[in-house]
Each structure stands twice: as C-alpha cells, then as structure tokens.
Amino acid sequence: MSDALDYLLAVRKDAVASYFQFLKKSGKHLDEKTRSLLSVITKVDAKTEAGFKQYLMRALRAGNSADEILDALLVCMPTLGMSKIIWAVTIILQMDIPEFNPALIGKEKQWHKLAKVDDIAEGVSRFDYAGRACFVNKMGDGLQVFDSRCPHQVTHIPLLALADTTLTCPKHQWKFNIENGECIEKGNRPLNKIDYKIEGDTLYVYA
Numbered sequence: 001m002s003d004a005l006d007y008l009l010a011v012r013k014d015a016v017a018s019y020f021q022f023l024k025k026s027g028k029h030l031d032e033k034t035r036s037l038l039s040v041i042t043k044v045d046a047k048t049e050a051g052f053k054q055y056l057m058r059a060l061r062a063g064n065s066a067d068e069i070l071d072a073l074l075v076c077m078p079t080l081g082m083s084k085i086i087w088a089v090t091i092i093l094q095m096d097i098p099e100f101n102p103a104l105i106g107k108e109k110q111w112h113k114l115a116k117v118d119d120i121a122e123g124v125s126r127f128d129y130a131g132r133a134c135f136v137n138k139m140g141d142g143l144q145v146f147d148s149r150c151p152h153q154v155t156h157i158p159l160l161a162l163a164d165t166t167l168t169c170p171k172h173q174w175k176f177n178i179e180n181g182e183c184i185e186k187g188n189r190p191l192n193k194i195d196y197k198i199e200g201d202t203l204y205v206y207a
C-alpha cells in the first residue's frame with residue numbers, strides 16, 4: 001500500500017475502509033489467478049511502479065505463468081497502448097525474474113539435480129541451479145527448500161544475509177525465519193517453498 005493510502009487510512013479510516021471493502025467485494029466471483037492478473041493490468045494502466053511490482057509477484061504466486069502474464073498485457077494492448085506495455089516489460093527485465101527468462105518462457109517446470117544428500121551440511125546452505133538459487137535447511141533427517149528470491153520484489157538474498165535463524169533481505173530488510181520460511185518482521189509474505197524429492201542419494205528440486 002502507498003504512503004498516501006496509509007495516511008488516509010489513519011486519518012479517514014471509515015471512508016478508506018469502505019473503499020477497500022468495495023474492491024474486495026467487487027471481485028468475489030473471480031478466481032485468485034484472474035483477480036491478480038486484473039490487478040497487474042490496473043497497475044500498468046496507472047503506471048505505479050511499486051504497485052506493479054507487488055501485484056506482479058502476487059500474480060506469479062497465485063499460479064500464473066510468465067506466459068499468462070505477458071498474454072494478459074498484450075490482450076489489453078487496445079486500452080494500455082504499446083508504451084505502457086514496454087514500461088511494464090522494462091520493469092520486469094530489471095527485476096530479473098527467472099520465470100521471464102526467454103530460455104524458460106513456455107517451458108514446463110522440471111526436476112533439477114541439486115546435490116547428494118550426504119554432502120549437504122547440517123543447517124542452511126545455498127545452492128545454484130539452472131540460473132536460479134535456493135536455500136536448503138537440513139535438520140537431521142528433515143529438509144526444507146526455499147527460493148532464494150525475496151517474496152517482496154524478487155531480490156536475490158545471499159547466504160551472508162543469514163544470522164542465526166533469521167534471513168534479512170538486503171533491499172528493504174524484510175526478515176524471515178529460515179526454519180519455516182515465515183516473514184517475522186516488516187513484510188507480510190513468507191519465503192516461497194520449492195518442492196523437492198530425494199531419489200537414491202540425491203536431492204532434486206522442482207522449478
């Protein structure tokens with residue numbers, strides 16, 4: 001939410017709360033994927049960069065692929081116009097979101113070999129794979145795998161950002177508990193979990 005909306009919510013709570021209620025109720029017959037795509041389009045139309053970045057990530061989390069997001073932008077060309085679409089794509093490229101990598105566009109998720117389980121140190125390690133990276137938290141026989149990109153604006157979080165069990169994104173200082181991925185300070189979204197499997201003695205991630 002913008003600083004201006006935060007301010008209005010503080011000084012005109014009833015009026016602004018009604019506005020948010022209206023937004024919520026007006027989309028109740030739409031599924032989450034569709035609603036998030038429409039939000040992306042409204043942010044592009046208004047050219048609000050922070051909102052666009054936020055809703056773009058929400059659209060990906062809701063299950064939209066990069067292809068679906070690009071299609072939504074292009075289908076709305078008659079109303080957005082090419083210059084706003086170029087504005088949006090420029091931001092997407094600056095964000096360096098792996099899903100939008102030309103080599104991955106149109107490709108299905110697949111299993112990627114990460115490491116031999118016995119070679120993974122106890123505690124938190126960071127692994128690179130297929131142009132991306134993830135954190136593996138190994139606790140005895142248990143494992144958790146999280147995307148290394150911040151759920152706020154996809155900043156790549158380095159292993160150096162880990163202190164004890166707290167991972168702090170260097171960009172806007174959202175803090176995460178690496179033991180469960182929950183956001184524990186500043187932000188409101190957890191680290192993205194990555195599906196994994198162990199086959200034989202090897203750990204694979206699905207991305």
Ligand code: FES
Nearest residue numbers: 150152153169172
């Ligand atoms: S990108 Fe904003 S806190 Fe990580």
